[in-house]
Amino acid sequence: SSGINAEYGGKEGEGRSEPIKINPFADRKSGLGKEAEKLEQSRKRVRLEQARAAAFKRNEASQIRQYRESKSQAAEQKHVTTCVRKCQTICQQMDKLCQYSPPLPWYWPPPNQNEEEEEEEPAYEPEPKEILGPLTSYLRYTHCYCVWCGVKYTDSQDLLKSCPGDTEQLHEESSLAGDLDFAD
16 A cells, blocks of 8 residues: 555545644744743733832831821921910010010011111021920919910919920820719
């Protein structure tokens, strides 16, 4: 036999008139190792995207923390400024009552610009945080007045006996301790 088999459409039967086409690059994009390379590139993209997302989250968390800190600092600054203006007003009223002049210009509120337009350069005024301590001490020891209690005491002994301290924090702690005493 010549190797032609009638069973498969050889000489006597009807067989294929064209050979079977083999197309190893059916989609023109794949070849040996191409699928593995595509898979690896896909994994790299996923890892890169995950890294970007994680960095974004870290950055976002950092930005949120910075925003909260700045808002907290701004609120603290506003509170201190309000306390200083309150102390300056009280100091001016009490000094005028006792006919004292202010020991330092920033112990009293700044004058309105309408009243003193001829003022050339604004006088140096320290930051509110720097003023608050000396100003409350001046009111306590010169006028026996506690800003945090809102009370003018009769004398320094009465002030020391009745007032919890010279800072707002001591007054808050004292009021919290007082609240706990009432709860029992």
